[in-house]
Amino acid sequence: MADKVCEVKEAIADPGPLGLACFALTTFCLSLVNAGLVVKEAVAVVIALALAYGGTVQILAGMWEFKKNNVFGATAFSSYGAFWVAFGLFELFGTLQIYTIPKQGVLLFLVGWTIFTFYMWIGSFATNRILVIIFTLLIITFILLDIGAAGIHVAHTWGGYMGIVTALAAWYASAAGILNTLFGRVVLPVGHRK
Template sequence: MANNVYEIKESSIADPGPLGLACFALTTFVLSVKNAALVPGEALSMIIACALFYGGTAQILAGMWEFKKNNVFGATAFTSYGAFWVSWGFFEIGALLKWFVVPPQAALLFLIAWTIFTFYMWIGSFGTNKALVVVFTLLLVTFILLDLGNHVAAGYCGIVTALAAWYTSAAGIYNTVFGRVVLPVGPCKK
């Protein structure tokens, strides 16, 4: 360029929401199936791998792309829950390798803190769409059940949470690629 001025063009990126929801759904599903005692405990290593790479890393990336799209709700949700999965995976690896012991009170504190976060994100979901309200309502109930120590009931609720998140992810994909509403998500009244 003659005047050494570079023109920066704003790039458009695809909606990262369906990816973030898919990451959240799959990882929630596999852990919830274990919590519901539908698979043996040996499934834990597969669940940890999902948590670290899909639920964690890929979901954090979706959160960063939500920042790029100026979506504060999506950015906060995906980045935070992605970090939840990475930290959960780290705790599980540490326990398996006997690096450290997480006392029950510390595990409960971890869950209660995430319940508080999920509660205010649940309130924020009322400004999005009905499908996300369902996902966050179910997730809040799942965390409360975990806080109460009812892992089997939390597992079943988590499975339903994952199905709702997969539905919402699929809606984001189908409605975009087909250019029409294939799976409705229902706008919230503002």
């Protein structure tokens, strides 16, 4: 009798709410600093979040999105997780006075992420309305931060405020993914595409 190979399809939970929560909390904390609503020294909290939750855990959520065959979620979470790790490292280097990123380097970093966010924003149109809102807010946030890094400080501050709104939208999407799944019905609508 020939051995039969059984293919077992593993079901995994949706990693989206986790990735969105990681993104939301880290973005919220940094944006409070950028908006000037908390002291600059609070960036130490952002560094820790960027390296652990916003960075490492969000990258893991991205890897699980690959497992679920979700190229958009995998690319978004893995990439923005890497954004947070990179951000955490260069803030840590600056805090420890190992190396300070020059203003042009910060601008280069932000513009690169703006380009990435732009085509992810376009891709979000094929997902659901809440992701379109999140990516619209995020592209506006990055553009304002770009302008701020180019020397117009008020744009940096407004980028902080837009980042706070972006984080709140991401938390909403995360909560929707959790509550809608747990209750088996739409508790928080996300505007699914038909």
